[in-house]
Amino acid sequence: xxxxxxxxHLLSFFSATTPEIGLSALCRLAKRDKAxxxxxxxxxxxxxxxxxxxxxRQYRLGPALLQLAxxxxxxxxxxxxxxxxxxDLAEKTGETTHASVLxxxxxxxxxxxxxxxxxxRVVIDLDKFPLHATASGLSILAFGPGDLFEIAANNLxxxxxxxxxxxxxxxxxxxxxxxxxxxxxxxxxxxxxSSLAAPVFDETxxxxxxxxxxxxxxxxxxELERKCQEHLITxxxxxxxxxxxxxxxxxEAIWAATLNNSKALDSTS
Amino acid sequence: xxxxxxxxHLLSFFSATTPEIGLSALCRLAKRDKAxxxxxxxxxxxxxxxxxxxxxRQYRLGPALLQLAxxxxxxxxxxxxxxxxxxDLAEKTGETTHASVLxxxxxxxxxxxxxxxxxxRVVIDLDKFPLHATASGLSILAFGPGDLFEIAANNLxxxxxxxxxxxxxxxxxxxxxxxxxxxxxxxxxxxxxSSLAAPVFDETxxxxxxxxxxxxxxxxxxELERKCQEHLITxxxxxxxxxxxxxxxxxEAIWAATLNNSKALDSTS
DNA sequence: AACCAATGGTTCAAATAATGAACCGATCAA
DNA sequence: TTGATCGGTTCATTATTTGAACCATTGGTT
Numbered sequence: 381x382x383x384x385x386x387x388x389h390l391l392s393f394f395s396a397t398t399p400e401i402g403l404s405a406l407c408r409l410a411k412r413d414k415a416x417x418x419x420x421x422x423x424x425x426x427x428x429x430x431x432x433x434x435x436x437r438q439y440r441l442g443p444a445l446l447q448l449a450x451x452x453x454x455x456x457x458x459x460x461x462x463x464x465x466x467x468d469l470a471e472k473t474g475e476t477t478h479a480s481v482l483x484x485x486x487x488x489x490x491x492x493x494x495x496x497x498x499x500x501r502v503v504i505d506l507d508k509f510p511l512h513a514t515a516s517g518l519s520i521l522a523f524g525p526g527d528l529f530e531i532a533a534n535n536l537x538x539x540x541x542x543x544x545x546x547x548x549x550x551x552x553x554x555x556x557x558x559x560x561x562x563x564x565x566x567x568x569x570x571x572x573x574s575s576l577a578a579p580v581f582d583e584t585x586x587x588x589x590x591x592x593x594x595x596x597x598x599x600x601x602x603e604l605e606r607k608c609q610e611h612l613i614t615x616x617x618x619x620x621x622x623x624x625x626x627x628x629x630x631x632e633a634i635w636a637a638t639l640n641n642s643k644a645l646d647s648t649s
Numbered sequence: 650x651x652x653x654x655x656x657x658h659l660l661s662f663f664s665a666t667t668p669e670i671g672l673s674a675l676c677r678l679a680k681r682d683k684a685x686x687x688x689x690x691x692x693x694x695x696x697x698x699x700x701x702x703x704x705x706r707q708y709r710l711g712p713a714l715l716q717l718a719x720x721x722x723x724x725x726x727x728x729x730x731x732x733x734x735x736x737d738l739a740e741k742t743g744e745t746t747h748a749s750v751l752x753x754x755x756x757x758x759x760x761x762x763x764x765x766x767x768x769x770r771v772v773i774d775l776d777k778f779p780l781h782a783t784a785s786g787l788s789i790l791a792f793g794p795g796d797l798f799e800i801a802a803n804n805l806x807x808x809x810x811x812x813x814x815x816x817x818x819x820x821x822x823x824x825x826x827x828x829x830x831x832x833x834x835x836x837x838x839x840x841x842x843s844s845l846a847a848p849v850f851d852e853t854x855x856x857x858x859x860x861x862x863x864x865x866x867x868x869x870x871x872e873l874e875r876k877c878q879e880h881l882i883t884x885x886x887x888x889x890x891x892x893x894x895x896x897x898x899x900x901e902a903i904w905a906a907t908l909n910n911s912k913a914l915d916s917t918s
Numbered sequence: 919a920a921c922c923a924a925t926g927g928t929t930c931a932a933a934t935a936a937t938g939a940a941c942c943g944a945t946c947a948a
Numbered sequence: 949t950t951g952a953t954c955g956g957t958t959c960a961t962t963a964t965t966t967g968a969a970c971c972a973t974t975g976g977t978t
Contacts, residue, residue: 383937388653403956413939441720443727444757446728448718451665483697582703682966683927685966706925
């Protein structure tokens with residue numbers, strides 16, 4: 381691992397809930413030497429990626445990030461184009477929606493939208509997503525680059541009693557996504573949340589990310605699932621179009637088959 | 650210079666006008682070896698700070714920046730608090746306004762606001778600011794940490810025929826800012842722009858950045874300058890308050906004296 | 919088809935920079 | 949005073965970074 385990556389990794393410990401971190405605390409979090417961590421922080425400070433709170437001497441994220449993010453958003457305005465789609469999806473399903481993008485082997489949360497329809501709703505913390513425990517992650521494993529599976533399988537952190545905890549069960553879950561076209565997790569990341577997700581594609585027809593609906597688990601009925609599936613399809617199409625691509629025909633075919641099946645089930649019940 | 654800093658420096662070549670850069674082009678820009686640059690880009694890609702356009706193989710800024718910037722803004726919402734102040738300043742002066750923050754030895758643009766009052770107006774490119782050629786930079790040199798002067802003096806890039814080009818004339822310009830409380834540049838960064846700026850302070854009473862008005866040079870009359878000075882004072886107070894601090898008394902005294910002087914000049918003319 | 923000049927990407931010995939245990943001074947609480 | 953933090957620094961050892969030369973591919977020109 382290059383020293384630059386190690387340095388940048390320090391940034392990932394900052395979050396909305398932990399906005400300022402002292403040198404010693406960061407050493408413990410990153411499990412690295414104090415001298416090294418200090419030099420890394422100085423490098424980040426020189427580049428404007430962190431700054432020191434002059435009062436507490438603690439470190440926090442720096443202003444250079446704002447400029448770079450602004451440039452990124454001007455350049456590749458995926459977030460901007462995603463928001464209206466997420467809003468629409470949230471209003472139609474009455475649940476919280478969000479979109480994420482795959483970059484390298486990491487899933488980044490892009491944006492989320494909370495439906496105002498219910499007073500209980502899922503609030504999504506825009507952090508990195510575990511591939512094996514979220515509906516978005518499973519969608520990405522199913523339709524994204526093949527080398528992701530190994531990485532996910534070697535990193536099966538357990539979040540709830542429903543989290544998949546073996547390579548075999550992960551394989552099974554991914555296969556089910558390939559069969560249905562939808563990622564699906566029942567209380568596997570957080571106990572109160574069940575999610576459905578669909579893959580999103582870019583201008584090359586490769587997987588670019590995922591869009592998902594996170595439902596409060598007690599509301600997650602077959603009817604709601606059907607509704608989510610329908611609207612996820614249009615949301616995925618819209619996002620894919622917004623990012624310059626088109627949903628590949630095989631995916632469309634799988635979705636159509638899944639919807640037909642659940643319609644058949646409905647009518648027999 | 651640490652390799653992490655060199656790596657991060659690559660990011661600064663991306664801008665709204667140059668959103669995607671190929672490996673070779675980036676080597677030329679950064680004046681660095683191809684193998685090194687490639688390894689640096691891989692490190693940045695691993696961290697999500699850049700990604701490769703799958704079609705052109707060119708690199709562009711990555712999605713990790715969006716998340717970090719969001720955290721930064723949630724945490725230290727300077728930009729958010731600055732925008733209404735800049736808007737007000739722009740409306741009262743009829744010119745383009747902007748705010749910048751000092752981090753380490755670099756001035757970062759935070760936000761700008763264009764007045765809709767005139768059809769010709771200054772459009773500010775949110776890039777890094779040269780300390781010696783902008784009103785904001787001079788304000789920061791005058792009231793910021795002392796070690797900045799040497800850095801600025803060793804980096805006197807010439808932009809127009811009015812740009813200061815010697816250590817002595819820079820010293821003179823900075824002294825004038827200390828005397829008046831306002832940074833002032835007449836067509837020194839771009840030929841059509843004259844600017845006035847005032848320092849902004851943080852919760853420790855140290856300089857945190859600057860706020861400025863960028864006027865179309867042909868409109869820059871003594872009357873407009875007076876108006877800008879008045880409103881810059883209130884803008885600096887507002888921003889400083891928004892960032893948890895208060896404008897130091899000596900600065901307030903200098904401003905009061907400057908305003909008195911120009912009032913006296915007005916009445917004699 | 920052959921050629922040339924780009925491009926992105928890789929190799930490996932030499933050179934340089936990263937590393938971390940031990941250390942320093944400051945602050946705070948007991 | 950003592951002891952336990954904190955942020956920060958030192959320096960010999962070690963491991964990573966470095967870059968000239970190289971390869972493979974692409975796209976335009978003769």
